[in-house]
Ligand SMILES: NC(=O)C1=CN([C@@H]2O[C@H](COP(=O)(O)OP(=O)(O)OC[C@H]3O[C@@H](n4cnc5c(N)ncnc54)[C@H](O)[C@@H]3O)[C@@H](O)[C@H]2O)[C@@H](O)CC1
């Protein structure tokens with residue numbers, strides 16, 4: 001599913017109207033109608049139902065006027081509380097304001113004070129205060145109105161996006177409405193799918209409002225990874241496949257106390273469909289990993305009494321890496337200076353597609369310019385916000401304030417593919433392309449989940465997926481496996497090996513056709 005910024009959506013509206021001759025009032029009619037339909041579907045129709053529409057003076061309010069008219073025709077009582085003088089309403093919104101029966105609209109330029117009882121008596125409150133036109137922090141009467149709506153205890157349906165959310169980032173501009181359902185138009189906005197906006201919007205429905213297909217197709221946006229997008233990437237496995245044709249991955253991982261990271265990365269690569277997995281570990285750890293893993297082949301590297309990799313392991317590792325289809329570097333490596341040195345040498349010497357995580361990233365952060373010396377070889381990094389901050393030399397809050405910007409900036413500057421992990425992981429390509437992952441849940445906020453993702457992505461790279469496809473499918477599959485686990489056992493107490501073991505089921509669900517896939521509800 002494509003998602004766009006609020007600004008892109010506004011220019012799409014202009015293009016549809018100016019270039020394709022679609023009247024703005026027709027777009028508004030379909031937008032209002034889609035909201036009314038969603039409300040009817042959720043609450044039914046007929047007498048005894050009351051929708052209180054809280055409207056601003058822009059086109060978001062205009063949609064609210066249409067909703068009032070349509071619900072009234074369906075037997076609802078649908079009063080409009082307009083936070084402006086009627087003469088402040090212009091354009092398509094004014095056309096729809098005039099179409100309302102007298103007595104339906106109460107003009108309240110001073111705010112909602114005194115309307116609390118009416119609002120509390122509603123079946124549903126419709127939030128039509130602010131949409132993509134929001135241009136500053138919300139305060140004054142709009143801010144107070146948002147507080148009243150949030151305090152009323154009645155289900156709220158947001159028109160396009162909860163009022164107060166920045167459509168380009170999902171940020172709360174001062175304060176924002178909390179809705180149980182959001183009906184967004186033509187395409188979802190970034191603010192509908194990124195936190196905290198996505199959480200405040202509740203369930204999201206994206207409605208077709210008759211935007212010309214060319215306008216939709218040509219709009220610059222990014223991909224939101226949902227089941228459909230994952231299915232479009234995933235390739236069927238050949239019935240005559242053999243272990244050699246499903247990719248041989250090498251995992252370079254482990255140090256004292258971190259054998260689990262190595263085991264999970266290797267095992268997850270197998271669970272994500274790798275044909276063969278070799279696991280190179282510091283020699284002293286080999287007995288532990290021999291018993292921890294069954295299908296993966298362990299390769300002891302370096303002196304028998306060493307619990308971490310030494311710089312001198314380069315030659316051994318390069319010969320082990322020969323002929324491998326993908327290499328995963330980093331899980332549980334530790335940060336011993338000689339290991340960091342080894343990672344730097346491997347960066348410039350390894351030819352196979354390379355996924356770097358965890359301590360591998362900490363080593364890269366010391367000298368990120370080494371990435372540029374990989375000269376056209378494929379590199380994929382999977383930092384969490386802390387690692388991203390170290391890679392960029394900025395603070396974690398700076399990363400969190402602009403996750404897409406940071407991911408894109410690093411990926412284009414260092415010509416790598418990058419997954420910035422976290423709720424709604426961001427995938428960035430060296431050309432600046434962006435995807436946002438839609439799967440996953442808070443149960444994943446535990447140690448080892450990153451090692452599982454590294455294994456999954458390495459397996460996909462090894463099977464020949466393009467790195468941007470491997471990263472997008474990998475993050476979705478990883479989160480989707482966790483979602484399947486959560487369906488069964490909830491999110492508390494979920495551990496990384498649970499997700500690892502659910503990977504085959506997630507793959508199976510994504511490759512078996514789903515009946516009745518019509519509809520655009522995404523969560
Ligand atoms: N033809 C179109 O452009 C269509 C637009 N649609 C609706 O129109 C919305 C966008 O409409 P607009 O561009 O009129 O913008 P909005 O209705 O989102 O709000 C803009 C109005 O709010 C004011 N405003 C901005 N930030 C504010 C703040 N922080 N506090 C108080 N007031 C603030 C602006 O001065 C402006 O008057 C979409 O979200 C969607 O709901 C739909 O009807 C589909 C068609």
Ligand SMILES: [K+]
Nearest residue numbers: 130159161163
């Ligand atoms: K709204």
